[in-house]
Amino acid sequence: MDIKRVEQIMEKHGVDVMLVMGSTKFNSLYYLTRGANLGYAVFIKKLREKPILVHFDMERDNVAHLTDFETIPYSEMGLRELAKIKDPVESGVKRYSIFFEKFNIRGNIYMLSDHFDNNMVLILDELRKKYPNLNFVKIQKNLVTEVRRHKTKDEIDRIKEVGKKTQEALTELLEYMKTLTRDNGILKKNGEPFTIGMAKSFLRMELIKRNLLDAAGMIIAQGRDAGVPHNSGNDNEPMRTNTTIVFDIYPQEYGGGYFFDMTRTYSFGDPGKEVVQCYEDLREIQEEALNAARVGTEAKKIEEMVVDYFESKGYTTLRKDEKAQEGYIHSLGHGVGIAVHEAPRLSLYSDDVLEKGDVFTIEPGLYYPSKGFGMRIEDTVYIDESGETHNPTYLSKELVIE
Incomplete structure (x- = not known):
């Protein structure tokens, strides 16, 4: 403070x-x-x-x-x-x-x-x-x-450390899942289905080892559930192959403190041409949005750029249809600090202008529950005191895990 x-x-x-x-x-x-x-x-x-x-x-x-x-x-x-x-x-x-x-x-x-x-x-x-x-x-x-919006170097360093540990923990889960059998789903070595609840428990233990707490809940959702932005996933559901799985992880320092927020979407096996094309579009615009996130930029201008892109590709957006339940139906990002959601807001209705000391997410997503898939890519980034934007979210964005 x-x-x-x-x-x-x-x-x-x-x-x-x-x-x-x-x-x-x-x-x-x-x-x-x-x-x-x-x-x-x-x-x-x-x-x-x-x-x-x-x-x-x-x-x-x-x-x-x-x-x-x-x-x-x-x-x-x-x-x-x-x-x-x-x-x-x-x-x-x-x-x-x-x-x-x-x-x-x-x-x-x-x-x-x-x-x-x-x-x-x-x-x-x-x-x-x-x-x-x-x-x-x-x-x-x-x-x-x-x-609170303006983060000091010490605060940013704490958030970066949470981010490093978060990505280590998710990597441990993914590496473990790669060792499991794929036979009409993802199976443990004894043939028992590996469920979403098991994946969450595994990840929570990895977070605890790193002195982090799943204080606000996490999302591991697949298929149709991945197509509803805040669906946390059905813990009893066996994890499937050849479908999108959204991993949205936002732990906090143990005992209270700073959060980090990141999302990756992976598919264990080929999810099909339509999903791959949607993901390529999503990854392209997320990169453009990251490049546009500079000090002095109006937050809503970045969101407008993202909406323009999706509409030009034929996707439905909330700007075109405020009642839409599929397409690009979620705002672009939010600040991160001692709350997982704080200023600045990156949306069409935000008055915020990006400043030095801001820590925020860039998290576009595409959601199609009727087609049985959804996807989101989320990085937490920050603007330092010199006005430079940095992205400490390094985990792979490759969709398919072979």
């Missing part, structure tokens, strides 16, 4: 104080506390002042690395009396009042929590009445997400 970047975003939006609360299972607080493991905490950042973090006393060792913060245990805040208040709204108003007064919070305040319920709406109403000189800023964007 870059404090200067936080200040820049606050100033951009006219925010005097940022207050973020919750567990560090909440991505925004995890980011702001540089990966601290906290059951509940409150982060306070006033412009041109060091950050403040209020935390449980028993978690003091978990914040010891935050040497540029003022860290304050709850026992110093006088919050224990709040447990006697039965009304959650009254208790909430009192809690925030303690924070506002102890830290002399004034001006435009931006508040973010890992959960806003009806009580929180009522609490804010009461706080507005109690503090008429405080302006609770309404901003459509999550400001911490905006801060």
Whole structure:
């Protein structure tokens, strides 16, 4: 987390104080506390002042690395009396009042929590009445997400390391599958069918060996299921030959942290001429999109180029038919960080312009469930501080595994 970047975003939006609360299972607080493991905490950042973090006393060792913060245990805040208040709204108003007064919070305040319920709406109403000189800023964007978009070199290095290990793990699975028997499907040495569930279990173990976690789920889908973009695959289904198998893997650092996201489509044996032609087209436009992903480029322009290409080849797109269920029916990409999906967005409706520090996917796909196949190629790429785009996703894109 870059404090200067936080200040820049606050100033951009006219925010005097940022207050973020919750567990560090909440991505925004995890980011702001540089990966601290906290059951509940409150982060306070006033412009041109060091950050403040209020935390449980028993978690003091978990914040010891935050040497540029003022860290304050709850026992110093006088919050224990709040447990006697039965009304959650009254208790909430009192809690925030303690924070506002102890830290002399004034001006435009931006508040973010890992959960806003009806009580929180009522609490804010009461706080507005109690503090008429405080302006609770309404901003459509999550400001911490905006801060998180720009990755430092250290963050990019962590993402690259997750990517390296992810590709090692998938390679282990593919090499194992190459040793299996192909006889009306893919069979283990004892003649038992090798199922999608077995493939996922194998891959999860390889990820765990590398200190990665399948935190958000993975996709191994074949045939008709590969033709539905987010179908994760039927675990009980034996893996087949001569058909497309989509491997979409997006693990996270163990214990929370950075993700990597990649997809490869393979066929163990010849999937047929139509599939091969579709794949050649897909691979060609993915390469063009990768080459177009440069600093200063409007994200939607890259997507428009991809849509133009597919339409020129006769494929259906969502631009031509917004109800389409087959063809190019998925946006081009998304940012990757401590969430598997974050800014920037690469779609026809995105306002994002590619910047230094962006980490994002390029993942065109073609989907034909009625024909029994689907395919996607996805690389995670990044733009460094010099403005150069790099692609650390090196795994083979050859469709057919003989």
